[in-house]
Amino acid sequence: DTAVSQTPKYLVTQMGNDKSIKCEQNLGHDTMYWYKQDSKKFLKIMFSYNNKELIINETVPNRFSPKSPDKAHLNLHINSLELGDSAVYFCASSDKWGGEQFFGPGTRLTVL
């Protein structure tokens, strides 16, 4: 069983569209994260959720919104996609905030 899974793996869309990326973890972890990795491979944290409460909200545009229907899921919704949103987005989870993180396989988003 995959510990942290993301769907879709690839997402190609037009500017201005709204899209969602789903993330699920079956590890029973309390904290989940979303990261953005740009073309230079710099990994930047976007959000983290601990027991469904937002802990960190980096200075990301409010077009990005995390949604957590339950402890095992943290989805990322993006409104009005822009060219600069093109990147690989990784979901991760840990048993506690700041603990060992298990990463998903990533979602490569391309905005045309």
Add this chain to the structure above:
Amino acid sequence: TQLLEQSPQFLSIQEGENLTVYCNSSSVFSSLQWYRQEPGEGPVLLVTVVTGGEVKKLKRLTFQFGDARKDSSLHITAAQPGDTGLYLCAGAARNNNDMRFGAGTRLTVKP
């Protein structure tokens, strides 16, 4: 802003050589982690260090956390092509709920 600076940014060596990569910050971290990322995959944790001065060994990899918990190093002995990848350090600072990754060291080990 707590920045984690990794050096070198790129490193290309021959199989069998030793190497050290560094992760430095001006801030104190409650814990520091090292990850390795291969192309097309997510980062995978190698080690977590939490105590100043701590040294951990993982086969040919030796990790050290600075006494002041502001920096860390990763030493690889007798590097192998399978060690090729992007090595990332990540620091967690509980006092301000901050967690950051360094920009990474891209290691290439040539056979």
